[in-house]
Amino acid sequence: MSKNSGIGTRKLYHILNNKLRELKVGRDKFFGILKSNHLLIKPKRSYHVTTWSHHRFRKHPNLIQELDITKPEQxxxxxxxxxxxxxxxxxxxxxxxxxxxxxxxxxxxxxxxxxxxxxxxxxxxxxxxxxxxxxxxxxxxxxxxxxxxxxxxxxxxxxxxxxxxxxxxxxxxxxxxxxxxxxxxxxxxxxxxxxxxxxxxxxxxxxxxxxxxxxxxxxxxxxxxxxxxxxxxxxxxxxxxxxxxxxxxx
CATH class of the missing domain: 3.30.420.10 (Ribonuclease H-like superfamily/Ribonuclease H)
Known part of the structure; x- marks a missing residue:
């Protein structure tokens, strides 16, 4: 139904790396080709508020602010x-x-x-x-x-x-x-x-x-x-x- 219509430049270069090497196209040149063809992702600025924190329920402290995350499911x-x-x-x-x-x-x-x-x-x-x-x-x-x-x-x-x-x-x-x-x-x-x-x-x-x-x-x-x-x-x-x-x- 859908397609990945806007993957970032670094990820796309990583995926296409072998083919681009054959064409002798480096990262900077590849970036330039995408830019000249208006294919770079444009960040969106729209914002919708989905958080309401003014309520009676209990809140908890931030436990991860100084935490070193080193493994999955931590x-x-x-x-x-x-x-x-x-x-x-x-x-x-x-x-x-x-x-x-x-x-x-x-x-x-x-x-x-x-x-x-x-x-x-x-x-x-x-x-x-x-x-x-x-x-x-x-x-x-x-x-x-x-x-x-x-x-x-x-x-x-x-x-x-x-x-x-x-x-x-x-x-x-x-x-x-x-x-x-x-x-x-x-x-x-x-x-x-x-x-x-x-x-x-x-x-x-x-x-x-x-x-x-x-x-x-x-x-x-x-x-x-x-x-x-x-x-x-x-x-x-x-x-x-x-x-x-x-x-x-x-």
């Missing part, structure tokens, strides 16, 4: 992003492994109800490979994640709960980055489809993201391949947050 990051149109709203709940960037669980819903997040978490738990290891669940302080129903599932799965302390998106940078990839490269927020078709589209896109798309912070391994080992040190980006610089693993 930290999961959760987020909700808007992918629909005004007359057909759709919301995508994601659970992503912070180390491998593998999307472990997801759910597409036409509302911001807690059940969509719970469904994503249940899928992620079902897909775990290392259930005996300790695992931190990190999210923003949205009402869905703080709700009694969601917190019950976290306790049931014996997860440690971690939450952002401010509205700063860099506190949940991995989740924000994955949202950007799905929207900018796979363009999942440009389709005007019924809910049933959006669910099929998202499933296809996430399978491609997990199994085919090389990831820069994984040293160009796909998320699925990165998830099967724990010896590679993941790369970090330097991100600017107001006047401060932070290392962000994405």
């Amino acid at each position: 930290v999961w990051v959760s987020d909700i992003t808007y992918i629909g149109k005004r007359d057909k709203p759709c919301y995508l709940s994601l659970i992503t492994d912070a180390y491998s960037k593998k999307i472990m669980g997801y759910n597409v819903s036409d509302s911001l109800s807690t059940q969509g997040c719970i469904n994503a978490l249940k899928m992620a738990h079902k897909n775990r490979l290392f259930k005996a290891d300790s695992l931190i669940h990190h999210s923003d302080r949205g009402i869905q994640y703080c709700s009694d129903e969601y917190q019950y599932i976290i306790k049931k799965y014996n997860l440690k709960c971690s939450m952002t302390q401010n509205s700063d998106p860099y506190e949940n940078a991995v989740a924000e980055r994955i949202n950007g990839i799905l929207k900018q490269e796979f363009m999942i927020d440009t389709y005007h489809l019924e809910l049933s078709l959006m669910k099929k589209l998202v499933t296809e896109v996430i399978n491609k993201y997990n199994q085919i798309r090389p990831h820069w912070s994984n040293h160009m391994l796909t998320p699925c391949l990165m998830h099967l080992q724990n010896t590679i040190k993941m790369k970090t980006y330097k991100t600017k947050n107001r006047s401060n610089y932070k290392d962000t693993s994405v």
Whole structure:
């Protein structure tokens, strides 16, 4: 149904490397060819608020701010992003492994109800490979994640709960980055489809993201391949947050 219509230059160069060598086309020349043909990805600026943190439910401290993430299923990051149109709203709940960037669980819903997040978490738990290891669940302080129903599932799965302390998106940078990839490269927020078709589209896109798309912070391994080992040190980006610089693993 869908196609990867906007993969980044470095990933595309990595995929086509052997063929480009035969044509004697280096990285800079390849970049120039894409630029001259208007084929570079243009970042989107649109933003939809999906987090409401002014509620009565309990909030948790940030457990991963100074944590060195060194293996899969050490930290999961959760987020909700808007992918629909005004007359057909759709919301995508994601659970992503912070180390491998593998999307472990997801759910597409036409509302911001807690059940969509719970469904994503249940899928992620079902897909775990290392259930005996300790695992931190990190999210923003949205009402869905703080709700009694969601917190019950976290306790049931014996997860440690971690939450952002401010509205700063860099506190949940991995989740924000994955949202950007799905929207900018796979363009999942440009389709005007019924809910049933959006669910099929998202499933296809996430399978491609997990199994085919090389990831820069994984040293160009796909998320699925990165998830099967724990010896590679993941790369970090330097991100600017107001006047401060932070290392962000994405």
